Amino acid sequence: MLVERAAGSARRTQRGSLLLEFMVAAVLSLLLAVWAGHEWAQRARALQARSLAAWMDVAREAAESFLARHAVELAHAGAADALAGQGYADWAAPQWDELRSAGLLAGGWQDRGPLRRTLGLRVVREGECPGASCRVWGLVHARPALRTSAGGVDESLAAEWLQAAEGRGLVIWPHRPGFLGGAGLRVPVPEEGAEDWAPGVVALAARVPAGQMGDAGSEDTDAYLRVRDSRDPDFQGDVTARGVVRGGVRLAARDSLHLERGWGVGEACAPEGALGRAREGLGVLACRQGVWSLLARPAGGGYMLNSRRGCFNAMGGTSANPVTGACACPAGYVMAQVAESGSITAPEGLTMGFVCLSQQ
Structure with missing residues (x-):
């Protein structure tokens, strides 16, 4: 009888210990879950x-x-x-x-x-x-x-x-x-x-990185231009542009206009109304109906040539072409005789007068 009572008491003690362990495990699991949830959050x-x-x-x-x-x-x-x-x-x-x-x-x-x-x-x-x-x-x-x-x-x-x-x-x-x-x-x-x-x-x-903003806040902003700027840039040096330079009203030059490339009369051109210069000699060309046409050409001058005195007159003065400085025509011009006096056998020789006419 005493043995049975002792065995029952042991079983009750064991069940109590297991319940306590389950409770501790549950609390630990809850704490871990809360910690894990907080960590993920x-x-x-x-x-x-x-x-x-x-x-x-x-x-x-x-x-x-x-x-x-x-x-x-x-x-x-x-x-x-x-x-x-x-x-x-x-x-x-x-x-x-x-x-x-x-x-x-x-x-x-x-x-x-x-x-x-x-x-x-x-x-x-x-x-x-x-x-x-x-x-x-x-x-x-x-x-x-x-x-x-x-x-x-x-x-x-x-x-x-x-x-x-x-x-x-x-x-x-x-x-x-x-x-x-x-x-x-x-x-x-x-x-x-x-x-x-x-x-x-x-x-x-x-913020704008150093070197990219320049001196934008300065009063001295004339050194910088912006799109549609109404100020005159007043460049003091040469200006080079790779593309077309377009003016809203007119193109004005204080010194001169230099057309570097020359064209031949009759060569194809564009756009209509463009101006150019003749390739050989002097002359201004205009683009008309798709080809270069001679618009203006300066006079080629003239000269007098004597069989004995050459490009000198009887007084010893020059009779050379004032355009070329010699008894010759400029490039692109041909000579045309317009006068003749004297004789080759005469003491004063034969004097011939020439004018220079454009070949184009």
Whole structure:
């Protein structure tokens, strides 16, 4: 009897120990599951932060291309529509579709990115513009701010984003709501669009690399030209162009117009009305009905030749052709005798007069 009681007590003790072990195992499994879930959530947030930073970096490169292309215009821009002719409704807040149309942003870039964010671009000017102190740069910022479900700044996610931005990121922290702070950099938030600059906003600064912007903000902008510039460049040296040079009204030269290449009368030409010069000798050609035609040719001159005195008259003066300086015609001209006096046997000799006629 005593043996049976002892055996029953042992079985009850064993069942209690197994139940306790099951409870401990269940608690450990729950803790592991919670830890694993938290770890996966953290990894997912880190990947989202990296994706957001990469997506914003593409937009930053496009913004820098915009600043480099329109540096001079931005330094001088007054009204919001100063760049309307270039395709930008507001130069201080260019839209991404405007940059895409200008070829500065890839067509496949999406307007909505990771974490269901959109991006804004704000162009900022510092110093006196235009002027030597003028600096033009931009801010690519994510909208809305990085917030927790409770409404506070999601500092953990912002830290992940800063790490992914590799030192280029800027964040508006709650303790400094009026500034964008980053690695060794702090800039005031823009005055325009206050709703875009709440604590938790992350941004990338877009700046033109050194050497690409030149001295765009300087008053001395006469050294730089831009598309449809209305200023007279007043070049002080030679100008070479590989293509057609077209003038809106007329072509004026203070010295002369030099046509280097010559053409032959009757050769094919284009366009209609073009001017050229004769290949042989002197003469101006015009392109008429697809062939070069002689438009104007200077007189070839004339001379007198004596059988005894040569190109000299009885007084010892020259009788040479004033065009050539000799008793000859210019290239492209032929001589035609127009006068004759005296005799070969006479003491004064035979004198003949010639004029030079164009062969064309």
